[in-house]
Amino acid sequence: xxxxxxxxxxxxxxxxxxxxxxxxxxxxxxxxxxxxxxxxxxxxxxxxxxxxxxxxxxxxxxxxxxxxxxxxxxxxxxxxxxxxxxxxxxxxxxxxxxxxxxxxxxxxxxxxxxxxxxxxxxxxxxxxxxxxxxxxxxxxxxxxxxxxxxxxxxxxxxxxxxxxxxxxxxxxxxxxxxxxxxxxxxxxxxxxxxxxxxxxxxxxxxxxxxxxxxxxxxxxxxxxxxxxxxxxxxxxxxxxxxxxxxxxxxxxxxxxxxxxxxxxxxxxxxxxxxxxxxxxxxxxxxxxxxxxxxxxxxxxxxxxxxxxxxxxxxxxxxxxxxxxxxxxxxxxxxxxxxxxxxxxxxxxxxxxxxxxxxxxxxxxxxxxxxxxxxxxxxxxxxxxxxxxxxxxxxxxxxxxxxxxxxxxxxxxxxxxxxxxxxxxxxxxxxxxxxxxxxxxxxxxxxxxxxxxxxxxxxxxxxxxxxxxxxxxxxxxxxxxxxxxxxx
Numbered sequence: 001x002x003x004x005x006x007x008x009x010x011x012x013x014x015x016x017x018x019x020x021x022x023x024x025x026x027x028x029x030x031x032x033x034x035x036x037x038x039x040x041x042x043x044x045x046x047x048x049x050x051x052x053x054x055x056x057x058x059x060x061x062x063x064x065x066x067x068x069x070x071x072x073x074x075x076x077x078x079x080x081x082x083x084x085x086x087x088x089x090x091x092x093x094x095x096x097x098x099x100x101x102x103x104x105x106x107x108x109x110x111x112x113x114x115x116x117x118x119x120x121x122x123x124x125x126x127x128x129x130x131x132x133x134x135x136x137x138x139x140x141x142x143x144x145x146x147x148x149x150x151x152x153x154x155x156x157x158x159x160x161x162x163x164x165x166x167x168x169x170x171x172x173x174x175x176x177x178x179x180x181x182x183x184x185x186x187x188x189x190x191x192x193x194x195x196x197x198x199x200x201x202x203x204x205x206x207x208x209x210x211x212x213x214x215x216x217x218x219x220x221x222x223x224x225x226x227x228x229x230x231x232x233x234x235x236x237x238x239x240x241x242x243x244x245x246x247x248x249x250x251x252x253x254x255x256x257x258x259x260x261x262x263x264x265x266x267x268x269x270x271x272x273x274x275x276x277x278x279x280x281x282x283x284x285x286x287x288x289x290x291x292x293x294x295x296x297x298x299x300x301x302x303x304x305x306x307x308x309x310x311x312x313x314x315x316x317x318x319x320x321x322x323x324x325x326x327x328x329x330x331x332x333x334x335x336x337x338x339x340x341x342x343x344x345x346x347x348x349x350x351x352x353x354x355x356x357x358x359x360x361x362x363x364x365x366x367x368x369x370x371x372x373x374x375x376x377x378x379x380x381x382x383x384x385x386x387x388x389x390x391x392x393x394x395x396x397x398x399x400x401x402x403x404x405x406x407x408x409x410x411x412x413x414x415x416x417x418x419x420x421x422x423x424x425x426x427x428x429x430x431x432x433x434x435x436x437x438x439x440x441x442x443x444x445x446x447x448x449x450x451x452x453x454x455x456x457x458x459x460x461x462x463x464x465x466x467x468x469x470x471x472x473x474x475x476x477x478x479x480x481x482x483x484x485x486x487x
Contacts, residue, residue, distance in 0.1 A: 151225045
């Protein structure tokens with residue numbers, strides 16, 4: 001193919017929240033004139049081939065062999081989204097078993113008679129869960145980078161807490177991070193269940209303590225964030241890893257991947273939103289993997305019944321402990337008559353909705369979210385303030401960052417065992433969605449400021465390049481310099 005600058009390999013972990021940012025990164029890289037080999041396990045690649053519209057001359061989807069049954073996992077257990085927690089952890093634990101097949105793939109890609117593209121790869125960009133991939137990549141004399149779909153502050157907290165387990169060395173409920181004290185105080189309720197019980201010898205700790213130190217072997221880290229509001233988290237990694245750190249966000253996938261369990265068509269959703277007043281709709285979604293308990297679901301529904309003049313779209317999944325793959329009837333888990341009462345002002349969507357397009361609609365005034373970083377960026381790029389209900393991993397730290405550092409969020413609850421009150425839910429919704437409160441006005445104003453920061457970072461004009469564009473250019477310059485130096 002004429003004019004192709006090079007060939008880059010992308011290799012995300014097997015989770016929707018990881019694969020989607022990597023797809024967005026793939027699109028961003030092809031726009032710079034590079035071809036992509038996108039690696040994942042067979043079932044995920046088959047789904048990607050059937051559901052995405054990427055140009056096959058630019059992005060080639062390649063299967064890496066993986067038999068889940070060889071590792072004590074159910075047949076076709078290749079993505080965490082449909083697995084219970086213990087099996088999702090198992091999939092993470094066994095991911096280093098991909099190492100030998102990854103080495104074989106790189107060997108084949110260097111043989112242009114076998115490889116899909118006629119140029120061997122010049123760089124591998126892998127998931128932060130695949131710290132081992134840097135060593136394999138360097139065997140072939142090419143550049144390796146980690147791509148973090150997470151934010152800098154959230155992942156810095158995540159990294160520091162797993163490496164130090166500071167809460168284990170204190171009998172108090174609050175603690176500081178020994179190597180990231182500028183992050184402020186943390187409370188044990190801001191830890192995921194796996195971190196609360198971590199003692200350094202549990203399976204999750206064992207994985208993290210092997211994986212995280214391997215990041216230093218990489219040639220740099222790409223973060224899906226914006227330098228202007230993420231300085232502290234990015235600086236943490238600069239001093240901790242002593243390798244280049246690039247903030248290249250927002251890296252967002254503009255085409256929502258349809259799912260067989262999709263609860264609503266985009267056209268129907270847009271038609272409903274078009275009938276609502278500007279900033280009058282609260283969007284509620286807890287991500288592709290998280291859900292709340294049955295009692296929390298009931299309280300949230302009763303609070304929505306009690307809030308005046310607020311429309312809502314609620315993407316609802318089976319409550320905690322319920323089989324996510326079984327037939328789900330939301331009316332069985334909601335107050336009697338809830339759906340009928342809210343036919344005009346409420347839209348209940350089962351399992352999945354076109355979130356990117358929803359958050360971009362002018363009628364959206366707030367987002368009740370688990371604060372997964374993809375969702376955070378999709379919200380902030382549209383100037384939509386958040387109500388935080390973090391549940392896992394870095395979500396607690398993202399919520400802390402959004403509330404304390406940049407002021408675009410109020411926190412409603414923490415986790416799935418939090419005894420959230422009916423009154424508190426109403427208060428937080430009215431604060432964000434109401435037009436009267438001064439705090440709400442500041443929140444919405446700050447969200448609009450951050451929206452402009454993000455737009456500025458992504459500007460790419462003849463006379464001006466935003467910070468994220470410059471960071472991406474720096475990454476490509478290093479990659480091409482390394483390539484020339486190795487020839």
